[in-house]
Amino acid sequence: MNGLLLTSKEEKMPIEIMYISNKGEISHRTILVKDIQPEYIKGYCLTKKQPRLFKRTNILSAAKKSDRGVNYA
Known part of the structure; x- marks a missing residue:
C-alpha cells in the first residue's frame, strides 16, 4: 500500500480507499495524496x-x- 500512496502523491493520480472512522463507520473514498x-x-x-x-x-x-x-x- 505504501507504494501506491507514494505513486498517488508523485503522479497526482487519484486512488480509491476503504476507510474506517474512529466511530467505526466504513466509507469508500477517492483521494489525491498530498503528503x-x-x-x-x-x-x-x-x-x-x-x-x-x-x-x-x-x-x-x-x-x-x-x-x-x-x-x-
Whole structure:
C-alpha cells in the first residue's frame, strides 16, 4: 500500500480507499495524496470535495482504478 500512496502523491493520480472512522463507520473514498506522514496521510478527498487527514491505521485498503475496475491491495 505504501507504494501506491507514494505513486498517488508523485503522479497526482487519484486512488480509491476503504476507510474506517474512529466511530467505526466504513466509507469508500477517492483521494489525491498530498503528503505522507508516519501516522497520517494528508489528501484531497474527491468524494467530500475538501482536504482531509486520514489515519494510516484506519485505511483498510487502497487501490488504483484500471480499465477493468478497481483492484484493492
